[in-house]
Amino acid sequence: MSGKPPMERGQLRWRAGRHALLELDIVFQRFLATHFDALDDESCERLSELLALEDHDLWEMVSGRRECDEPQWAALIGLLRECGRSKV
Numbered sequence: 001m002s003g004k005p006p007m008e009r010g011q012l013r014w015r016a017g018r019h020a021l022l023e024l025d026i027v028f029q030r031f032l033a034t035h036f037d038a039l040d041d042e043s044c045e046r047l048s049e050l051l052a053l054e055d056h057d058l059w060e061m062v063s064g065r066r067e068c069d070e071p072q073w074a075a076l077i078g079l080l081r082e083c084g085r086s087k088v
Helices: 009-016 022-034 041-051 055-062 071-085
Strands: none
Touching: 009 022, 009 041, 022 055, 022 071, 041 071, 055 071
């Protein structure tokens, strides 16, 4: 744990919906609609860490072009990949 207070869920949702890459916007829109409300506090902290990455680095993991080397992020990356494959 970082020692910082947990991010407020509304702020986290807002951050998750703001990306420079359209592909990430689409994936996160789906993720927010289907998975966000079920996240526990620890998952929210992990999501906050992911959102601190550069969009291109995050997209590399979400798209499967690069493996996620951080075990604490693996579950969220899996959900994001699932959202990237789904059709709306």
